[in-house]
Amino acid sequence: MTAISACPILATSAEAVAVARELAAEFATGAAARDRQRELPFAEIDRLSASGLLAITVPGGYGGAGLPASTVAEVFRILATADPNIAQIPHSHFVYVNLLRLAGTDEQLRHHAELLLHGARIANAQSERSGATVADIATTVRPVGNRFRIDGAKYYCTGSLFADTLAVLTRLDDPDGESGLADGQYVAFLPADTPGVHIVDDWHALGQRTTGSGTVTFDGVVVEKSALVPRGPAVNEPTGYGAFAQLLHAAIDAGIARGALAAAASFVREKSRPWFEAGVTQAGDDPLLIQRFGELAVSVQAAEAALTVAGATVDNADAAEASLAVAGAKILADKAANEVSSALFEVSGTRSAAADSNLDHFWRNARTHTLHDPVRWKYQHIGRAVLHGTPPPLHSAI
Template sequence: MSTIEVSPQAADVRVNSPEPLAPLPRPATPAQVIKNDAEAIAVAERLAKVFAEGAARRDREGLLPIAELDVFSQSGLWGINVPKAYGGAEVSYVTLARVIAIISAADSALGQIPQNHLAGVAHLIADGSEEQKNRLLAGILQGLRWGNAFSEKGSKTVGDFKTTLRRENGQLVVNGEKFYATGALLAHLVHTVAVDEEGHVQLVILERDAEGLTVINNWSSFGQRTTASGTVLLDNVRTTPENVIPVWQAFDRPTAAGPISQIIQAAVDAGIARGTIADTLAFVKEKSRPWIDSGQEKASDDVFTLAAIGDLQIRLHAAEALLWRAGEFIDLALKTPNEETVAAATIATAEAKVLTTEIAILAGNKLFELAGTRSTLAEYNLDRHWRNARTHTLHDPVRWKYFHVGNYYLNGVNPPRHAWS
C-alpha cells in the first residue's frame, strides 16, 4: 500500500465548511479482521508510512482525511479490542496504545478520531446485553465506524449533561446539542450520551443518517484541525431500547472504563511527541545551520543541540514506558476488576498522561529552538505539531493528575471513577 485513492467527492472536503456533508456510505466490502497483537502493530506501522505523506498538507489546507479514514477502518484496527469470543483479536491495551501512538506520530488527527470509537466498544463489552454485543460488535468487525456525541460545551462541567432520553408515545426520543464530537461527521453510527427520566446516563447508538440528527462541520480550533470535532444536533431523534447501553453502570462499580478512555488520549500525545522529535531530527540534519559560536560545520554536531536532543529522547522514552506500563495495569483490571486493580490502573494511566502531555508540548517548543528560524516557514508547516499537542492535551488537565496521584500514594485515596480520570 503506497498510495490512497481519493474520490472526487472526498478530495476537497474541508474543516469548518458551511457546505453540508451527507453521511458517508457504509463499507462495500467487509473490513480486514486482525488476528493478534503482532499483526495489529504491523498494520499500524504500514499505514503510518502512508498517512504521514499528506499530513502536513491536510492540516495546512484543512482537508478532512476521508479516504485515509476509510483505509484506516477497513484495515481492521478499529476492531482490535473486540473480544475473541465475538470474533476479534482482543489485543492487550499495551498493544492498543502502541497502535494509536504509531498512527498519531504520522497524523495525530487520524490517531485521535478512533478514540471514542474504541472507548465506546469497551463500554459495549462491559455493559451491553448479549444481543447488543453480538449485533454491534459484528458491525465493528465489518468496518462500521462510531463517532461520538458526548460533551456539551455550554454545561457547568464536562460531566454535566443536558441531553435527554425520554419516552414519548411508546418511543424513546433523544434531544440535545453536543460539541467536541470527534468522528461523528465521518461516522456510520453516532453514539451519544443522554440522561434518562431516572437521571441515569445512557449511551445511545444512533444511525448517522437518523432523522433529526444533524452534524455541523464547525470545528475551528487551531490544532487537531482535521478531526472535524464539531457540533451534533439531536432534535427528537427516535430510537429503541435495543440501542441503549446503561453506561452509567461503568462508573457505579469498579471497571477499567476510565483508564481505557485515558490511555488512548495519552497514546495520541505520545505519538505527537514522537512525530515532532522525528521531524526535529530530520530538519536539524538536513536544513539547520550551526550557530556561529559552536565552531562546528554541521548543526547536528552542536554540543548544546546534542544535549537537548538527548533530553527529549529520554523524556519520550520515559513517557512511553509509563504508557506501556499503564496498559499492563488496565489489562489486569479487565481480568480482575475490583477497587484495588481499577484504582491502580487509573493512577498508572494518570502518571502516563502527565509525561505524555509534557513531552508533547516540550517537543513542539524545542523543535523551533533547535531547528532555527527557517523551521517556522509556512512551507514546512511544522507548527502543526505544537498546535496539535497544545490542543489535544487540553482534553483533561494534568494539574489534577498530580493531585490524584499524590493523594493516592500519600493518603491512600482512590481516584474518582469517570471518563476523565
C-alpha cells in the same frame, strides 16, 4: 454505512502493530498539508476501517480477536507519530466499544460486533456547553410510547463526520417511570443518518484541525429501547473504563512527542545551519545542540516507557492501580508533547519557522489535544493515593 464486505481479523498484537506501522507510513505523507488546508482525511479513515484495526477489541466470542488495551495504545501511538488527527478520530470508537463490552446486553454487543467487523465507525456525541461543568448533561432521552425521543446539542464530537454510528450521551427524563428504566445516564447508539440528526462541520480550532470534531444536534430523534446502553455499570464501578479512555489519550500525546522529535532531527540534519560559535560545519555536530536533543529524547522515552507500563496495568484489570498508572503516563506524555513540539523550533533555527514548512502543526496539535483534561488533577489523585491510600475517583477522566 461504511461499505466493506469484511475486515481482516488481526488475531495477534504483532499483526495489529505491523498494520499500524504500515498505515502510519502512508498517513505521514501529506499530514502537514492536510493540516494546513484543513483537508479532512476521508480516504485515510476508509483505509483505517478496511485494515481491520478498528475491530481489534471486538471480543473473541463475537468474532473478533479481543486484543488488549496495551495493543490499542501502541496502535494509537504509532498512528499519532504520523498524523495525530487521524489517531484521535477513532478514540471514542474504541471507548464506546468498551462501553458495549462492559454494560451492553449480549444482543447489543452482537449487533454492533457484526457492524464493526465490516468496518463500521463509532463517534461520540457527548460534550455539552450549557452545564456548569463538562459533567452536566442536558440532552434528554424520554419515552414516547414504545420508543424514545432524544433532544439536545453536542459539541466537540470528534469523528462525527466520518461516523456510521453516533454514541449519544443522554440523561433519562422519565419522572413517572413509564419506561421501566432505572434513572441515570444512557448512551444511545444510533445510525448517523437517523432523521433529526444534524452533523455540522464547524470545528475550527488551533490544532487537531481535521478530526471532524464539530457540532451535532438532535431534534426529536426517535430511537428504540434496544439502542440505549446504561452508562452507570461502566463508570460507577471499578471497571477501568476511564483508565482505558485516558490511556489512548496518553498514547496520542506520546506519539506527537515522538513525531516532533523525528521532524526536528530531520530538519537539523537536512536544513539547519550551525551557529558560528560552535566551530562546526554541520548543525548536528554542535555539542550544545546534541545535548538538547539528548534531553528531548529522554522526555520522549520516559513518556513512552510510562505508557507501556500503564498499558500493561490496564491489561491486568486492577482499576485503581490502572487509573493511577495511566494518570502518570498522561502527565509525562502531556509534558513531552508540548516540550518537544515547542523545542523543535529552538533546535532547528530560524528556517524552521517558515510557514510553508508547517512544522508548527506538531505544537498546535499537542497544545490542543492536551487540553482534553487537566493533568493538574492527575497529580492530585496520585498524591492522595501515596499519602492517604485514597483510591482514584470513578469517572471517565482518570
